[in-house]
Amino acid sequence: MTAVLAAGAGLVLTGSAPLAAGIVAGGFLIDVDHLADYLIVERRRELTPAAFLRHYIEGHTRRVVLVLHSYELWLALAALAWWLDSAWLAGYLAGGAMHLGLDIVFNGRLTPKNIFAFYSLGFRLAHGFDATTLFGSEPRIAPAGFWRSFIFGSRLARASRPRG
Numbered sequence: 052m053t054a055v056l057a058a059g060a061g062l063v064l065t066g067s068a069p070l071a072a073g074i075v076a077g078g079f080l081i082d083v084d085h086l087a088d089y090l091i092v093e094r095r096r097e098l099t100p101a102a103f104l105r106h107y108i109e110g111h112t113r114r115v116v117l118v119l120h121s122y123e124l125w126l127a128l129a130a131l132a133w134w135l136d137s138a139w140l141a142g143y144l145a146g147g148a149m150h151l152g153l154d155i156v157f158n159g160r161l162t163p164k165n166i167f168a169f170y171s172l173g174f175r176l177a178h179g180f181d182a183t184t185l186f187g188s189e190p191r192i193a194p195a196g197f198w199r200s201f202i203f204g205s206r207l208a209r210a211s212r213p214r215g
């Protein structure tokens with residue numbers, strides 16, 4: 052929601068479609084790394100959104116790599132955006148910064164651990180990406196907003212639309 056609003060504002064202010072697309076990518080699609088973790092790190096093969104959500108909500112997460120959720124990658128991409136002079140990448144970084152800020156605010160309430168350190172890839176690497184060490188006993192870092200808005204949210208919106 053925030054990403055769409057920001058993208059709309061970006062489009063109106065700059066008239067740049069690549070910038071707006073980048074904001075959406077940074078705001079929403081950054082959460083694809085949860086899916087990458089699920090498939091590659093956790094080696095899960097059940098590809099239904101329900102199984103995916105259950106995995107996170109029930110706290111089965113053992114490792115959190117989440118390569119896109121990191122200050123390091125953000126900074127590396129910022130250097131790249133400057134070097135390439137890329138509007139798309141600049142948009143991605145704006146969306147990504149917003150997303151990480153919101154994740155810090157919301158996930159910070161779920162963990163007794165240091166949430167700022169959690170979003171450093173180096174810090175996670177130093178702790179072997181261990182979910183319990185990094186996030187506490189029950190890592191609930193499910194991208195609920197992402198899936199709910201895209202799958203359940205869109206289904207609800209369609210169901211409530213008047214027929215005809």
Ligand SMILES: [Zn+2]
Nearest residue numbers: 082120154194
């Ligand atoms: Zn996220």
